[in-house]
Amino acid sequence: MDDFRVIxxxxxxxxxxxxxxxxxxxxxxxxxxxxxxxLIAFPTLFFTGRLASSLAAFAGLxxxxxxxxxxxxxxxxxxxxxxxxxxxxxxxxxxxxxLVRPTLSDLGLGLALFAACGFFSTIxxxxxxxxxxxxxxxxxxxxxxxMMRLPVPAMIAIxxxxxxxxxxxxxxxxxxxxxxTTGNAGFAVTxxxxxxxxxxxxxxxxxxxxxxxxxxxxxxxxxxxxxxxWPNIVAHSLIDSSPMLIQLAMIATVSLFGARSFPALLGxxxxxxxxxxxxxxxxxxxxxxxPGDAGLLSNRAGAEVMNHDYPAAIxxxxxxxxxxxxSPNLLIQRAMAFFYSGYxxxxxxxxxxxxxxxxxxxxLYQQRAKIEKWIGQPGESIADLDQAIKxxxxxxxxxxxxxxxxxxxKGDYASAARDLKTAVKLNPRDTESMLALASAFxxxxxxxxxxxxxxxxxxxxxANADAHVSRADAYWSLGQYQAALDDYRAAVRLDPKNAVxxxxxxxxxxxxxxxxxxxxKRALVLAxxxxxxxxxxxxxxxxxxxxxxAELGNFPEAVAWQQHAIxxxxxxxxxxxxxxxxxxxYRKRLPYREDHPD
Numbered sequence: 001m002d003d004f005r006v007i008x009x010x011x012x013x014x015x016x017x018x019x020x021x022x023x024x025x026x027x028x029x030x031x032x033x034x035x036x037x038x039l040i041a042f043p044t045l046f047f048t049g050r051l052a053s054s055l056a057a058f059a060g061l062x063x064x065x066x067x068x069x070x071x072x073x074x075x076x077x078x079x080x081x082x083x084x085x086x087x088x089x090x091x092x093x094x095x096x097x098x099l100v101r102p103t104l105s106d107l108g109l110g111l112a113l114f115a116a117c118g119f120f121s122t123i124x125x126x127x128x129x130x131x132x133x134x135x136x137x138x139x140x141x142x143x144x145x146x147m148m149r150l151p152v153p154a155m156i157a158i159x160x161x162x163x164x165x166x167x168x169x170x171x172x173x174x175x176x177x178x179x180x181t182t183g184n185a186g187f188a189v190t191x192x193x194x195x196x197x198x199x200x201x202x203x204x205x206x207x208x209x210x211x212x213x214x215x216x217x218x219x220x221x222x223x224x225x226x227x228x229x230w231p232n233i234v235a236h237s238l239i240d241s242s243p244m245l246i247q248l249a250m251i252a253t254v255s256l257f258g259a260r261s262f263p264a265l266l267g268x269x270x271x272x273x274x275x276x277x278x279x280x281x282x283x284x285x286x287x288x289x290x291p292g293d294a295g296l297l298s299n300r301a302g303a304e305v306m307n308h309d310y311p312a313a314i315x316x317x318x319x320x321x322x323x324x325x326x327s328p329n330l331l332i333q334r335a336m337a338f339f340y341s342g343y344x345x346x347x348x349x350x351x352x353x354x355x356x357x358x359x360x361x362x363x364l365y366q367q368r369a370k371i372e373k374w375i376g377q378p379g380e381s382i383a384d385l386d387q388a389i390k391x392x393x394x395x396x397x398x399x400x401x402x403x404x405x406x407x408x409x410k411g412d413y414a415s416a417a418r419d420l421k422t423a424v425k426l427n428p429r430d431t432e433s434m435l436a437l438a439s440a441f442x443x444x445x446x447x448x449x450x451x452x453x454x455x456x457x458x459x460x461x462x463a464n465a466d467a468h469v470s471r472a473d474a475y476w477s478l479g480q481y482q483a484a485l486d487d488y489r490a491a492v493r494l495d496p497k498n499a500v501x502x503x504x505x506x507x508x509x510x511x512x513x514x515x516x517x518x519x520x521k522r523a524l525v526l527a528x529x530x531x532x533x534x535x536x537x538x539x540x541x542x543x544x545x546x547x548x549x550a551e552l553g554n555f556p557e558a559v560a561w562q563q564h565a566i567x568x569x570x571x572x573x574x575x576x577x578x579x580x581x582x583x584x585x586y587r588k589r590l591p592y593r594e595d596h597p598d
Contacts, residue, residue, distance in 0.1 A: 033085060033089060033090055033177060034174075034177040034178060034180075034181045036085060036089070037082065037085055037169075037173050037174060037177055038174060038195075040078060040081045040082060040085070040169075067146070068150065068154045068157070068158060071158050071161060071162075072157055072158065072161045074161075074165070075161040075162070075164065075165035076161075078165055078169060079164065079165060079168055079169075082097070082168060082169060082172075082173050085173075086173070096176070097168055097172035097173055097176075097229060098171065098172045098176075098223065098227060098228055098229030098230075098232075099168070099172065099229055099230070100228055100229075100230075102230045103230075106228065106230035106231050106234065107230075107231075107234060109226070109228075109230075109231035109234075110230065110231040110232070110233070110234025110235045110238070111234065111235075111238075112231075113218070113219070113222055113231050113232065113234070113235035114234065114235040114238040114239060114242075116218060117214075117215045117218050117219065117235060117239060118239070118242070120214050120215075120218055121211070121214045121215045121218075124211075124213075124214040125211055125214075128210075128211070139205070139207045139208045139211065140204050140205050140207070140208040143203060143204055143205070143208070144243070145273050145274055147243065147244070148243065148244060148247070148269075148273040148275075149270070149273050149274055149275040149278070150244070151278070152244065152248070155241055155244050156241055158240070159237045159238075159240035159241035160237050162236065162237070162240045163233045163234070163236040163237030163240065164233055164237075166196070166199075166236060167219075167223075167229055167232045167233045167236050168229065170192055170195065170196050170220075171192065171219065171220060171223040171229065171232060172223075172229045174191075174192055174195065175188050175189070175192045175220060175223065175224075176188075178191050178192065185224060189217075189220050189221065189224065192216075192220055193213065193216050193217055193220060196212075196216045196220075197209045197210070197212055197213060197216060200212060215239060219232050219235065219236065222235075247269060248266075251265045251266055251269060260286075261286050261289050261290070263282045263283070263285035263286040263289070264282070264283065264286035264296060264299075266282045267279045267280075267281075267282030267283040267286060267299060267300075267303070268299070270282055270303075271299070271302065271303055271306075274306075276303045276304075276306040276307040277303075277307055279299075279300075279303040280300050280303040280304055280307065280309075283296050283299050283300035283303060284300065287300070292319065292323055293323075294320040294323040294324045294327070294330065295320075297316045297317070297319050297320035297323075298316070298317065298320050298329070298330055298333060300316050301313040301314075301316040301317045301320070301333060301334075301337065302333070304316065305336070305337055305340060308340075310337055310340055310341040311341070313337045314334060314337050314338065314341065317330060317333055317334040317337060318334070321334065326357055327357075328354040328355075328357040328358040328361060328364060329354075331350050331351070331353050331354035331357065332350065332351055332354040332363075332364055332367050334350050335347045335348070335349075335350035335351040335354065335367065335368075335371065336367065336371075338350060339370075339371050339374070344371065344374075344375045347371050348368065348371050348372070348375070351364065351367055351368035351371055352368065354367075354368075355368065360391060361391070362387075362388040362389075362391035362392045362396075362399075363388070365384040365385065365387045365388035365391070366384070366385065366388040366398075366399055366402065368384050369381040369382075369384035369385045369388065369402060369403075369406065370402065372384065373402070373405065373406050373409065376409075378406045378407070378409040378410040379410065381402075381403075381406040381409075382403055382406045382407065382410070385399055385402055385403040385406065386403070389403070395422075395426055396426075397422075397423045397424075397426035397427035397430060397433075398423070398427075400419045400420070400422040400423040400426065401419070401420065401423035401427075401430060401432070401433045401436070403419045404416045404417070404418075404419030404420035404422075404423060404433065404436060404437075404440070405420075405436055407419060408436065408439070408440060408443075413440045413441075413443040413444045414444065416436070416440040417437060417440040417441060417444065420433050420436050420437040420440060421437060424437060428460075429460070431457055431460060431461055431464065431467075434453060434454075434456060434457040434460075434467075435454075435457060435464075435466055435467060435470060437453045438450045438453035438454040438457065438467070438470045438471070438474070439470060441453055441474075442470070442473060442474055442477070445477070447474045447475075447477045447478045448474075448478070450470065450471070450473075450474035451471055451474045451475060451478070453470075454467050454468075454470045454471035454474065455471060457470075458471065463494055464494075465490075465491040465492075465494040465495035465498050465501055466491070466498070466500070466501075468487045468488070468490045468491035468494065468501070469487070469488070469491045469498070469500055469501050469504050471487050472484045472485075472486075472487030472488045472491065472504060472508075473504065475487060476508060476594075481508075481512055481513075481514050481517055482517075484508060485505075485508060485512075485517060488501065488504050488505035488508055489505060491504070491505070492505050492526070497533060498533075499529075499530045499533035499534050499538070499541065500530075502526045502527075502529045502530040502533065503526070503527065503530040503540065503541050503544050505523075505526050506522075506523045506524075506525075506526035506527040506530060506544050506545075506548060507523075507527075507544045507547065509522050509523035509526070509548075509551075510523035510524075510527075510544070510547045510548045510550070510551035510591070510592075511547055511551075511591075511592055511593055511594045512593075512594065513593050513594060513595070518551060520548060520551035520552040521552065523544075523547075523548040523551060524545070524548040524549065524552060526548075527541065527544045527545040527547075527548045528545065530544065530545075531545055537568070538568070539565045539566070539568035539569040539579075540565075542561055542562075542564055542565040542568060543562065543565040543579060543582070545561050545565075546558045546559075546560075546561035546562035546564075546565060546582070546586065547582070547591070547592050549561060550585070550586050550590075550591040550592060551591050553591075555586050555587075555589045558586040559583065559586045559587055562579065562582055562583040562586055563583060565579055566579045566580065566583065
């Protein structure tokens with residue numbers, strides 16, 4: 001009988017420390033404590049997190065370590081504050097938060113609660129995704145990627161911090177105090193559920209937070225039943241760390257029964273989630289187990305390229321090619337490493353050698369075409385892409401997109417539009433090709449189709465500042481000034497650091513034929529911003545600055561800056577005649593006006 005005990009809610013396990021007060025004295029104190037606790041458990045987290053983030057950034061930490069430090073620091077501040085309220089204001093014991101003496105059975109209950117949460121949550125998520133497939137697709141991919149990039153000790157530390165911090169705050173303190181304040185357990189459950197879900201929105205977004213409702217509900221109901229917080233802390237910590245722990249368990253299992261070592265598989269895992277330094281470190285460990293392995297050297301080189309460590313990548317690929325000299329994949333990989341390093345001749349030589357080793361492989365021609373495009377050989381790039389498309393077994397949108405852009409570089413805008421239309425048809429989500437298609441129409445002076453292409457892009461991505469600029473340019477050329485002005489303004493609002501958008505709006509405001517739409521002062525501010533963003537090196541932006549000064553009647557400044565624009569453009573600029581004509585206007589104390597159709 002000594003082992004038998006009745007588990008009661010934590011609030012029922014301790015006797016009152018003072019004589020009961022009448023309700024008129026008690027209720028205001030409960031309200032005060034509840035409101036104070038809510039301020040600490042929820043809004044304060046935002047401020048402490050920002051403070052910790054600022055301090056970590058000031059110390060020179062990168063994004064991921066800063067986030068880890070801020071998350072743990074927030075919990076380290078929050079828990080003592082809650083303990084202080086309980087001990088010094090409420091004058092109660094810490095056990096009133098459900099933190100009774102832990103037992104081994106609490107661990108077992110925590111594991112069972114973790115399994116139940118996982119099962120219940122999976123069923124609810126499957127149902128929701130069947131009902132709302134588009135709304136619940138690709139939920140919080142960037143946040144999940146950030147979580148999976150964490151080192152294992154950091155992930156466990158954050159999971160433990162969340163397990164202790166959120167359970168003590170949400171269920172141990174807030175739930176019990178709201179129930180005491182309202183006298184209604186159902187209302188307390190609903191309130192804590194809403195607060196807990198809302199607290200996750202700022203980082204995870206609303207869609208992911210909605211998926212947390214089954215788990216948060218089960219955790220709250222379990223605490224309502226047991227009144228013991230330890231199983232909740234165990235389950236919560238496991239829930240937060242389970243994505244990485246499950247992946248590591250799978251990797252360990254595969255390494256036991258597969259041909260690849262655990263460090264090699266862990267390197268693949270780190271690479272997949274964008275932790276390129278971590279991936280390179282794991283491949284280094286794997287190479288100690290298999291020195292000179294060409295595949296591992298290639299993988300490490302891939303991580304080094306993504307980490308912009310091109311010399312190390314080239315050295316690894318040299319060693320890999322020495323071990324496997326006829327591998328076209330290794331040769332084309334080294335070609336791209338040379339290309340990113342600025343060694344264009346070596347890059348094209350390696351690409352050509354790769355094609356000689358595997359002349360029927362379409363992707364090799366496509367890779368060489370990319371190199372040729374960027375070194376100013378559009379004709380050769382087009383020829384390689386012709387061959388890549390011919391060898392490809394199925395239509396490849398990116399090949400048509402690359403060839404369309406190569407035609408644009410060559411000035412063949414009709415062919416560019418044809419290929420870019422095909423690329424968009426094959427991949428309707430290719431916003432880059434949509435934007436390039438609008439540009440091709442603009443270059444052909446087919447402004448109506450340019451508007452249509454930009455509008456289709458904006459229907460898919462309404463926050464695309466470049467698409468707004470593209471459509472504004474087309475409207476501007478059509479003489480539809482109000483529509484152009486609206487798009488230029490939208491682009492600047494969406495991306496204040498977009499120099500093209502700032503320059504476009506400035507040019508409109510100082511050269512528009514419609515006097516009611518001109519605004520010289522605003523144009524001068526925007527032109528100055530465009531010049532600053534481009535470090536005063538773009539003659540077109542300096543040309544706009546001169547036009548803004550002319551609109552304001554400051555012709556000495558207009559002349560000076562227009563002469564500077566001419567100097568920046570150089571003697572071979574195709575626009576030099578136009579620049580010179582504007583300079584003569586400013587010398588005659590006349591502003592420049594665009595001439596568009598009505």
